[in-house]
Amino acid sequence: MIQGCTSHAGKSYLTAALCRLLANEGCRVAPFKAQNMSNNAGVTPQGLEMGRAQLVQAQAARVVPDVRMNPVLLKPEADTRSQVVLLGRADAGLTALGWRERKAHLWPHVREALQSLLAEYDAVVIEGAGSPAEVNLRASDIVNMRVAREARAAVLLACDIDRGGAFAHLLGTWHCLTPEERAHLKGFLLNRFRGDPALLAPAPAWLEEQTGVPTVGVVPLLDIPLPEEDGVALKDRPSTAEDGFVALARLPRVSNLDEFAPLGSLARWVSTPAELAGARAIILPGSKSTAADLAWLRASGLAGALTRAAQAGTPVLGVCGGLQMLGRRIRDPHGVEGGGEVLGLGLLDLETEFAPDKTTRLTACTDPETGLRLTGYEIHHGQTVSGPGVQELVPGQLWRSGNVRGTYLHGLLEHPAYLERFLAWAGLTPPTPLPSLDARLDAIAERVRASLDWDFVRGLL
Structure with a gap:
């Protein structure tokens, strides 16, 4: 599972890369994101609506898009109102419910979709949303650590180092997690790095001393675009x-x-x-x-x-x-x-x-x-x-x-x-x-693999 310290940390991009890497190894892999908040959506061959990011990730995995890969899609209509799309169909009843109230209705669908994918595929690469450090949302979480626990997933926590404050973000997020949640966190990823990775020392070692979690990848800022998840x-x-x-x-x-x-x-x-x-x-x-x-x-x-x-x-x-x-x-x-x-x-x-x-x-x-x-x-x-x-x-x-x-x-x-x-x-x-989307996915996968301790990441499966 790829989680992030913040929104726009590159989770969708990295998830697509891992889907393509595993597919290239002959693994039957599916992407999954329990709940997506985005007005960038598309349509599956069955005529059902799902998030654009998961459609791209399905192509990265070389599988047919399936709404189980994104069972809940929230489409913002105003600052405090979103249309709820459940398993590909807009649901007026759920849309009318309050934010916290609807979570209890959504989780059974999320759990069923996740478990069915885990049963059918060799591997599932899960994308989180926002940040697991949002402790105000922990009780109603259906997309980050609750999903990790349900899937018994190994979590990689990504941070956008180009925005600065990366090690504070990673350490602070780790501190916000419960001991049970920390047990799922297996590695840190520094994403969108410019420059010489050797200049990062001794920060990754210091971070591991503080948390016990290694930094398993320094992914460069890649100028290979994928369709955006949001605006x-x-x-x-x-x-x-x-x-x-x-x-x-x-x-x-x-x-x-x-x-x-x-x-x-x-x-x-x-x-x-x-x-x-x-x-x-x-x-x-x-x-x-x-x-x-x-x-x-x-x-x-x-x-x-x-x-x-x-x-x-x-x-x-x-x-x-x-x-x-x-x-x-x-x-x-x-x-x-x-x-x-x-x-x-x-x-x-x-x-x-x-x-x-x-x-x-x-x-x-x-x-x-x-x-x-x-x-x-x-x-x-x-x-x-x-x-x-x-x-x-x-x-x-x-x-x-x-x-x-x-x-x-x-x-x-x-x-x-x-x-x-x-x-x-x-x-x-x-x-x-632009090169074809398939060509871009292959190029991204190659660059990301070269930036990771791939044996460690692959071994998490």
């Missing part, structure tokens, strides 16, 4: 494009942002009208709270600036929630997002109504505008109907009005040919494409 990394990736860029609205509840990774250095996340100036194309990404994010778009001034840019001919693409915002009206009669009705931006002649049941499915279609065969996935409550003022390129999937396009198909820009067409509409040259 934390948005601020870390400014655009470096000199001849124009694609502006992406930095919505407060942005979802599925990883699908825009193929834009590379052309992508620039924007929050103000001034930042939008000079954009060659604009993207409204998905949102977990469409009406609230539309209100933010107006309050920030981006709505007006985006509308003026669209009217001046700038290509605009709305994906899922962004598509709904581009329409004329959004209705929520069943209270999916709190109820009510709001006016959209009116750039597409569409009206959307939120249905109680969520659509989650893998989708394939042919775009008549480009002739391209497109595959992707859908995750949305909205049911959208078109008026006479918009061209419905693919029924229920893809719409266009002049230079403004909208789609429910996540992953559109992950098709190199469609990305090239989209950027051509903006007068931009496609960036150097």
Whole structure:
């Protein structure tokens, strides 16, 4: 099990690396994360929703994604409210319960999913969440040390050394654990290290003297991207494009942002009208709270600036929630997002109504505008109907009005040919494409293995 001193310590990345390393040895391995809090989700072949990180880890393990690998997905809708997705389906009853109250209902499902994977696979690589040092959450924990105890897992504790204070983080976390929890902790990992590992001495030896736990890996800062679990990394990736860029609205509840990774250095996340100036194309990404994010778009001034840019001919693409915002009206009669009705931006002649049941499915279609065969996935409550003022390129999937396009198909820009067409509409040259995800996973696994005491880590199984 990989746990972390903090969020964004690299747990998902390291878990994917270990899954690929074990798969390469011929081990039948499955990833597992009991509870994921993220608006970056995807769809399994069975049409069930699960966290993007576990979908990537399943590919790393070379197994078919299964919602048991992420039985609980929490999708934040506001600072104090999240939709609960249990075993791939949104659960309104659990969503309505309080944070601590719902834990008792979730743990039996987590335990059953974990035990079934342990019974079916040679090994399970488990990812924790946040930090096990959050003692205020110990009584209601269903994702860190309670899972380690249930699985009798050996825990490796990772720390992001690039942020500083690594040895204090590791030692402090160890001090926050109970003796029973410390018994599961078998090694420390220093992640995202820059420089010469020899300069770390004598700190690792000192840490082992204090805790009895060895440092079993110093993993370098790797410039090999994987799809992000959440939006934390948005601020870390400014655009470096000199001849124009694609502006992406930095919505407060942005979802599925990883699908825009193929834009590379052309992508620039924007929050103000001034930042939008000079954009060659604009993207409204998905949102977990469409009406609230539309209100933010107006309050920030981006709505007006985006509308003026669209009217001046700038290509605009709305994906899922962004598509709904581009329409004329959004209705929520069943209270999916709190109820009510709001006016959209009116750039597409569409009206959307939120249905109680969520659509989650893998989708394939042919775009008549480009002739391209497109595959992707859908995750949305909205049911959208078109008026006479918009061209419905693919029924229920893809719409266009002049230079403004909208789609429910996540992953559109992950098709190199469609990305090239989209950027051509903006007068931009496609960036150097990323290697395939499989190639990146192999490269990460190789680098991580070289950075670990692999015999020790492998021996923990």
